[in-house]
Amino acid sequence: MELITNPQPLQWPTLLKRPIFDNAEIQQRVMPILQEVAKRGDEAIRHYTQLFDKVTLNAFQVSEEEMAEAQRLVPETLQQAIAQAKRNIELFHTAQYDAEKQIETMPDVICWRKSVGIEKVGLYIPGGTAPLFSTVLMLGVPAQIAGCQEIILCTPADQYGKVNPAILFTAHLVGIQKIYKIGGAQAIAAMAYGTATIPKVHKIFGPGNQYVTAAKQLVSQTGTAIDMPAGPSEVLIIADHTANAKFVAADLLSQAEHGTDSQVILLTTHAPLANAVNAEIARQLETLPRKSIAEKALENSKIIVLPDTETAMAMSNVYAPEHLILAVEDPDALGEKVINAGSVFLGHYTPESAGDYASGTNHTLPTNGYAKAYSGVSLDSFVRKITFQHISKQGLKNIGLTISTMAEAEQLRAHAAAVYVRLEE
Ligand SMILES: NC(=O)c1ccc[n+]([C@@H]2O[C@H](COP(=O)([O-])OP(=O)(O)OC[C@H]3O[C@@H](n4cnc5c(N)ncnc54)[C@H](O)[C@@H]3O)[C@@H](O)[C@H]2O)c1
Ligand SMILES: N[C@H](CO)Cc1c[nH]c[nH+]1
Ligand SMILES: [Zn+2]
Known part of the structure; x- marks a missing residue:
């Protein structure tokens, strides 16, 4: 990773630029896909699935036989891990339910708010480079708690027209029945406009690559709500002299392995840590099956040495990372100064992957600086708070x-x- 020492604040925005393609260019590529799906429905979906996913699908919906087969294919240990993660995510998200509180603003003028689940929601589960079945929990669990009546799920199939069994197992576990084997911008268009086989929904959720994220942003301009722009994964770590180079390197690699367009950043107040982390990254990379993806992402990434943790936090607030890890002596005190971040991980024993899978928080989070204005997915994302009054x-x-x-x-x-x-x- 490129090493930079003590840059001046004016340089920060340029230094911290994300590696994404030009958003306007991606939107231009995605727009015809949306228009074709709006016009030609299933036929256009079949065409783009053939073009981008290299598979010809006879039916989009996952059959009951495929669901049953998936239950058999997922090993018992993985089933148990998924069940444990589901319990934690349920606990954390159920606690977000707002009890109805009636307020008498004047004598006999009574107002209150009621959370009502969005009737029809569409969940997008990425599957291009890795089958992210954990995302099924992150979206399906709050959708069920919120009481959404119709929940559909889209995810790309492999070249044999199959969906990863762990995705199907998890969808079954959270009670999702309508699963469609389509991915990319064409899946977002299908859920936004509806087709002969895929129902139109009111709101689309879920992370994805740049095409998926651009498609979500475009359909949100024409009447379909979206959770937020949740694109290529990012992590920023602030580490001081107490940090462990092995832990820091592992956390950086955990997000670098997501995609070549991921970005990972280390801000450290302890110059010797920079070299130690680079050496650790080189060593740990050799153990990763997705080494080449992570290596490419590391080309977009930086280690920056700064004089103190306050300066590092100021820089982090300018960047607004999706994930922020505070590997410092007093993470609680530094955590108080967070203004812009999607999700924060405090201390040396809180790896970011805990939030990705199982601690209970949601891993669908704003990227690309959107953490300045958006929250990650939560129970609130799946409800409308309808106000009532009685006088x-x-x-x-x-x-x-x-x-x-x-x-x-x-x-x-x-x-x-x-x-x-x-x-x-
Ligand atoms: N922010 C978050 O909360 C979060 C959570 C999990 C994952 N992620 C990110 O989600 C992304 C998942 O990406 P992925 O690619 O693995 O899966 P994906 O399912 O998002 O994208 C795959 C689809 O992209 C489409 N596609 C591929 N090439 C295309 C092209 N040239 N033109 C148009 N469409 C094309 C294909 O139809 C394919 O089905 C990663 O970047 C990961 O970092 C983010
Ligand atoms: N880190 C991703 C969010 O950026 C979520 C994820 C899913 N699986 C593993 N990680
Ligand atoms: Zn992850």
Whole structure:
């Protein structure tokens, strides 16, 4: 990884540039796919699946036989691990449920909010370079807790037209029945517009590569809601003299192995750690099956030596990483200064992969600087908070003059009249 020492704040944004392609260029490539799917439906999906995934599909929906086969193919130990992760994710997300609280804003004027699950949701599970069955838990569990009535799932098939069994096993475990073997921008278009076989949904969730992310952003401009732009994975680590080079290298590689367009960054206050981490990365890379992917991602990545952890945190807040690891002496104190990050991992024994799989937090997180404005997926992402109010006649007497005075001042007489007619009765 490239080593840089003590850059000036003015240089930070250039230094921290993400390696993504030009978003406008990707959107231009994706737009015709969306238009074709909107126009020609299943026929266009078949065409793009053949073109990009090199597979000809007779049917898009996973059959009951394929589901049953998947249950047999997943080893018992993996089934148990998935079940444990599901329990933790359920616990963390169930606790996010807002109890309805009624507020009497004036005597007999009662207001409250109710969380109602989004009726129809579409979950995208990446499958291009790795079958991310853990993402099924991250999206399926909160969708079920929220009470979404129709949950569909799209994920690319392999060259034999099969979906990875662990994805099917996990989908079954969380109670998802409608699974379609399509990926990429064509899957996002199918869920946004609906086709003869794939239902249209109100909101699309899930991470994906640049085509998937661009497609989500484009369909969000034409009436389908999305969770957030959750693109190529990133991690930024702040490490001081107490950090362990082996741990830091392993955490950097854990996100580098996601894709060639991933980016990993180490900010350290301890110059000797920089060389030790580079040496560790070289050693650990040799053990990775996805070595070439990680190596490519490391070309986009940097180690930056800074004078103190406050400066490192300021730089991290400018970057707004998807994942932020604080491998420092007092992570709780430094954690207080986080302003922009998707998810934060405190201390030397909290690897980022804990959040990816099993601790309970959600791994679907904003990338590419969107952590400045977006949260990661949570129970809230799957509900609308609908407000209710109930006012009695006495309540309307109490608040009526306030309403009618404001309505008259806005020259909206009919608004005021809605109060007058009731109080005249
Ligand atoms: N931010 C998050 O929360 C988060 C979580 C998990 C994974 N990720 C990221 O998700 C991504 C997963 O990417 P992936 O590629 O493995 O799977 P993917 O399922 O997102 O993409 C694969 C699909 O891309 C389409 N495609 C491939 N080449 C194309 C081209 N030239 N033009 C148009 N479409 C094309 C294909 O149809 C294929 O089905 C990784 O970048 C990973 O870092 C992010
Ligand atoms: N790190 C990814 C989010 O950027 C999520 C993931 C899934 N599996 C492993 N990791
Ligand atoms: Zn990961």
